[in-house]
Each structure stands twice: as structure tokens, then as C-alpha cells.
Amino acid sequence: MPKLHVETSINGDPVEYLCEPHETMLSVLRDTLGMTGTKEGCGTGDCGACSIQVDGRLVCSCLMLAAEAEDSEIETIEGISGKDGLHVLQSKFLEHAALQCGICTPGFIVASKALLEKNPDPDEETIRYWLAGNLCRCTGYDKIVRAVQDAAKELASPA
Amino acid sequence: MTFVSLLGRLNATNYVGIGVFMGLQGYYAPNSVDEVISLLLEAANESQLAKLLAGGTDVLVQMHSGLNKPDVLVNLKKIKETNRLEINDREIYIGAAIPSAQMQEYQNLKTLLPGLLEAADLIGSTQVQGRATICGNLCNASPAGDSIPALIAAGAVCDIANKDGGRQLQVEDFVVGVGQNALEPGEFLLGVSVPTPSSTKKDAYLRFIPRTEMDIAVAGAGVAIAFEDNKCVEARIAIGAVAPTARLVERAGEALVGHEISDETIENAVAACREAASPISDKRGTAAYRKKVVGVLIKRAIKIAESRVREAA
Ligand SMILES: Cc1cc2nc3c(=O)[nH]c(=O)nc-3n(C[C@H](O)[C@H](O)[C@H](O)COP(=O)(O)OP(=O)(O)OC[C@H]3O[C@@H](n4cnc5c(N)ncnc54)[C@H](O)[C@@H]3O)c2cc1C
Ligand code: FES
Ligand code: FES
Numbered sequence: 001m002p003k004l005h006v007e008t009s010i011n012g013d014p015v016e017y018l019c020e021p022h023e024t025m026l027s028v029l030r031d032t033l034g035m036t037g038t039k040e041g042c043g044t045g046d047c048g049a050c051s052i053q054v055d056g057r058l059v060c061s062c063l064m065l066a067a068e069a070e071d072s073e074i075e076t077i078e079g080i081s082g083k084d085g086l087h088v089l090q091s092k093f094l095e096h097a098a099l100q101c102g103i104c105t106p107g108f109i110v111a112s113k114a115l116l117e118k119n120p121d122p123d124e125e126t127i128r129y130w131l132a133g134n135l136c137r138c139t140g141y142d143k144i145v146r147a148v149q150d151a152a153k154e155l156a157s158p159a
Numbered sequence: 160m161t162f163v164s165l166l167g168r169l170n171a172t173n174y175v176g177i178g179v180f181m182g183l184q185g186y187y188a189p190n191s192v193d194e195v196i197s198l199l200l201e202a203a204n205e206s207q208l209a210k211l212l213a214g215g216t217d218v219l220v221q222m223h224s225g226l227n228k229p230d231v232l233v234n235l236k237k238i239k240e241t242n243r244l245e246i247n248d249r250e251i252y253i254g255a256a257i258p259s260a261q262m263q264e265y266q267n268l269k270t271l272l273p274g275l276l277e278a279a280d281l282i283g284s285t286q287v288q289g290r291a292t293i294c295g296n297l298c299n300a301s302p303a304g305d306s307i308p309a310l311i312a313a314g315a316v317c318d319i320a321n322k323d324g325g326r327q328l329q330v331e332d333f334v335v336g337v338g339q340n341a342l343e344p345g346e347f348l349l350g351v352s353v354p355t356p357s358s359t360k361k362d363a364y365l366r367f368i369p370r371t372e373m374d375i376a377v378a379g380a381g382v383a384i385a386f387e388d389n390k391c392v393e394a395r396i397a398i399g400a401v402a403p404t405a406r407l408v409e410r411a412g413e414a415l416v417g418h419e420i421s422d423e424t425i426e427n428a429v430a431a432c433r434e435a436a437s438p439i440s441d442k443r444g445t446a447a448y449r450k451k452v453v454g455v456l457i458k459r460a461i462k463i464a465e466s467r468v469r470e471a472a
């Protein structure tokens with residue numbers, strides 16, 4: 001039987017793909033479209049490595065069917081940096097050494113960007129609760145939280 | 160009618176396609192309630208397992224772990240009725256496609272039903288809440304489902320769609336066993352309707368978990384109380400994760416109604432809840448521990464709901 005045909009938008013570009021009905025958005029991003037910036041840590045919604053935004057909402061791409069993307073607007077880590085280079089969050093993660101192996105980093109950056117879009121001046125507690133669904137096994141969370149705080153500061157008053 | 164003939168019919172609407180792999184034979188995203196009902200009846204006639212797909216945060220995990228093997232998935236997020244979130248003087252209606260994150264964006268929903276919103280806010284991470292619905296939580300019918308005791312306390316009614324024009328069922332009668340709800344073949348939940356609370360009525364939900372985030376309740380407590388002249392005039396108290404299903408404890412409510420809230424009346428309500436609990440022992444806690452904890456949570460939740468009423472006055 002034929003696969004499903006899906007038309008969607010990814011990082012502002014119209015995209016079409018074929019997928020199996022059971023296939024997740026994560027698997028189509030990585031394996032069909034070659035967009036491997038989005039990572040798989042668990043496949044069960046626990047780690048946040050697969051975070052993307054769908055119609056402006058932060059979600060786990062491992063908990064969404066690729067077929068559900070029909071007529072949606074998807075944003076992935078690949079769409080975060082602008083034509084002027086890295087996004088402030090990316091620069092701040094580097095500056096604060098908020099990553100080691102890096103597998104959790106795309107998820108943290110996508111999730112942090114979603115937070116700052118909703119709340120440009122979050123306190124530490126808000127950041128920690130917002131990012132509670134993103135797990136990092138190497139760095140520890142302090143550096144990550146500092147990087148997000150610093151990015152928020154810079155976005156509020158660009159240096 | 161077979162799926163092939165449905166294919167023709169759905170092409171005109173929002174049909175996305177059909178495929179076969181891992182047992183899943185079809186995925187549909189219909190635009191109308193009637194189409195959902197015929198898909199469900201069609202599957203039932205062919206002895207196929209059709210699963211509704213709301214946020215998918217239970218469906219996908221269960222499907223990919225092999226716990227559930229649906230033949231057909233029916234996405235209900237493209238339907239107008241399931242996307243209704245309405246607040247008026249009479250009722251608060253939360254459609255089956257509304258994710259928890261969207262509920263949290265309505266400030267007056269937070270003011271009117273702080274307990275239900277608290278419960279929804281405890282379900283999973285920010286990412287999970289971007290998809291997860293309280294109706295999905297309810298239909299999944301886990302004994303530890305966080306929104307269920309809160310919905311029971313708030314007096315929520317299930318708005319069920321079927322081919323005969325639908326029916327209504329109180330939430331406490333909807334969950335009938337572990338993982339089992341009262342829906343018949345061809346039925347699905349359109350949304351839940353909560354009677355709009357007066358300004359002297361507030362709710363609260365508390366759960367106990369070993370961590371501070373991302374865990375499953377060891378015990379849960381949902382409370383909604385209303386006052387007039389310092390006297391409690393209405394109380395609905397529900398317990399979660401301490402029995403095969405969340406339970407409305409009518410005797411706990413009765414212990415409060417007609418009285419001022421005091422340590423004594425609260426203790427009576429707590430005793431009724433401990434009696435109504437029939438927990439299991441597992442790695443999260445022994446039965447005795449759960450009974451103890453559920454009482455403590457009920458006591459605290461009553462006090463929180465009471466202080467909310469006073470603050471609103
Ligand atoms: C990481 C993670 C953490 C979680 N933490 C919690 C937690 O703390 N507390 C908690 O209670 N749950 C938790 N959950 C479980 C889950 O997120 C919730 O149960 C959620 O509310 C389910 O909603 P959904 O919309 O995703 O449901 P779905 O997965 O879409 O559906 C759930 C079930 O209900 C059926 N269904 C859905 N909608 C309808 C309808 N309208 N009519 C008929 N049947 C329907 C589906 O077929 C399925 O069987 C967690 C899940 C994950 C992945
Ligand atoms: S891979 Fe999706 S949450 Fe872990
Ligand atoms: S840097 Fe390795 S998991 Fe976070």
C-alpha cells in the first residue's frame with residue numbers, strides 16, 4: 001500500500017515527503033529528510049533531545065507522527081541560526097561551555113528559544129521548570145541555565 | 160464499507176493517506192464528528208482496533224513499545240468541535256484536542272479552575288504539555304492520571320459523541336477500570352464540560368511524587384469547595400493513584416458540608432478518604448504509606464482550596 005504523502009513547512013520552506021503511518025516526525029526529519037540536528041535520546045518523551053516547535057508550540061518530535069505535520073509550521077534546530085551567524089542562544093551555550101558531548105544541546109536550544117519567545121525575562125526557577133523535560137547527562141544544568149539567562153539579557157539589550 | 164471505499168470518501172476532506180507497516184493499516188485525520196464515528200464503527204465491524212489520536216503522548220509510547228497494537232489511528236485534532244475552549248456563565252467547555260499548554264494560556268481558566276490547571280500542569284514536561292490533552296489523560300484511564308481526580312472534584316461531565324446524537328456521563332462514572340473507560344464502540348469523547356464555579360467556589364489538586372518533576376503520582380488529591388457565610392455549602396473530594404480508578408469520596412464531601420472548616424471536619428474528611436482508598440504496594444510506595452499520604456494531601460488540598468476562596472472574596 002502506498003505511503004502517506006505529507007505537505008508541510010519546515011523552517012519556513014515548503015516541504016513534501018512520504019512516510020509510513022506509524023513513523024514519527026523525528027524519524028522523518030532524521031532519516032528521510034537528512035536533518036540530523038534533531039536528536040533521539042529515548043524515543044519516549046522523557047529526554048527532550050528531539051524538541052521541535054510545531055505551530056509555535058514546543059513538542060517532542062518522537063511523540064508526534066510524521067503524518068500529523070500536514071499543513072503545519074515546523075521549526076527545528078537547523079532553522080535557529082540566522083544569516084548573520086549563530087543565534088544568541090547558540091553563542092551563549094558556547095561561551096558558557098554549556099555542552100560537552102552535545103547530544104542534548106539542540107533540544108536545549110530549541111526549548112530555550114521557545115521559552116524566550118514566550119517569556120523574554122524568565123527567572124531561574126521558570127527556566128529550570130521549563131527545561132525539566134530536557135535531560136543532560138554530561139554538563140550539569142547550571143551552565144545551561146546561566147547560558148539561557150545570559151542570552152535573555154543580551155536579547156533584551158543587545159551589546 | 161471497507162477502508163478502500165472510505166478512501167474515496169475521505170479524499171474530498173482531509174484524508175492524508177493509508178499505508179501498512181507494523182500492523183498499523185491506516186491513519187485518518189477527518190474534519191467532522193460523523194466521519195470519526197463511521198471510521199470507528201467501520202473498524203469495529205471488521206474487528207479492527209481503532210485508536211483515537213489526541214496528543215499522542217500515551218498512544219505513541221504504547222504503540223512503539225508494543226503495549227498497544229492499533230490497526231487504525233484516527234486523529235481528532237482537525238475537527239471544529241474538539242478544538243472548542245469556551246468559558247461562559249454556565250459552563251467551561253474544554254474540547255478533546257486542546258493541549259494542556261493552550262489551557263495554561265487562558266488566565267480566566269486559571270482563576271476559575273486553578274486545581275484543574277494545576278493537575279494539567281503536572282502532566283509531563285513543557286514538550287509533553289505542548290501535545291497532551293486532559294481528555295486523553297482521562298480516556299487513557301491510568302489509575303495515576305493526574306487530571307482525573309481534579310476533573311471529578313470540579314464536577315466535570317464527559318461530552319460523548321456517537322451516532323445517536325451523543326450522551327453525557329459524569330467523569331467519576333467514565334473510568335471503569337485500569338486503562339478502561341465507558342466508551343462503547345463507535346463512541347469518542349468530544350470534550351469535557353465543567354459547571355462554571357461561582358466566585359465562592361475554588362478547587363485544588365495535589366499529588367505526591369518522589370521527585371519534583373516528571374514522575375507518576377504515588378497519591379493524588381482533588382478538592383473543590385464552596386462557601387456561604389463561612390460555612391461550606393458544597394464539597395467534592397476525589398482521590399487518585401490509590402485504587403484501580405480515581406474515586407469520588409462522597410462521605411468526605413459530606414463531612415465538610417454544613418460546617419465551618421475546622422481541624423475536626425478536615426480530619427473526618429481525611430478519614431473517609433483513607434477508608435475509600437484501596438492502594439497497591441509497589442516500588443513507589445507500600446499500600447499503608449499511600450493511605451497515609453493520600454490523607455495528608457487531602458488535608459492540604461482542602462486548606463489550599465479554602466484559602467483560594469478567601470483570597471477571591
Ligand atoms: C514523558 C511523559 C511524562 C508524562 N507524565 C505524566 C504525568 O505526570 N501524569 C499523567 O497523568 N500522565 C503523564 N503522562 C501520560 C500522558 O502524557 C497523559 O496521559 C496525557 O494527558 C495523554 O493525553 P494525549 O492527548 O497525549 O492522549 P493520547 O495519547 O492521544 O490518547 C490517550 C488514550 O486515550 C484515547 N483517546 C484520546 N483522546 C480520546 C477521545 N477524545 N475520545 C476517546 N479516546 C481518546 C487514545 O486512543 C489513547 O488510548 C506522561 C507522558 C509522557 C510521555
Ligand atoms: S527522543 Fe524524544 S524525548 Fe527523548
Ligand atoms: S552535553 Fe552530553 S548530554 Fe548534555
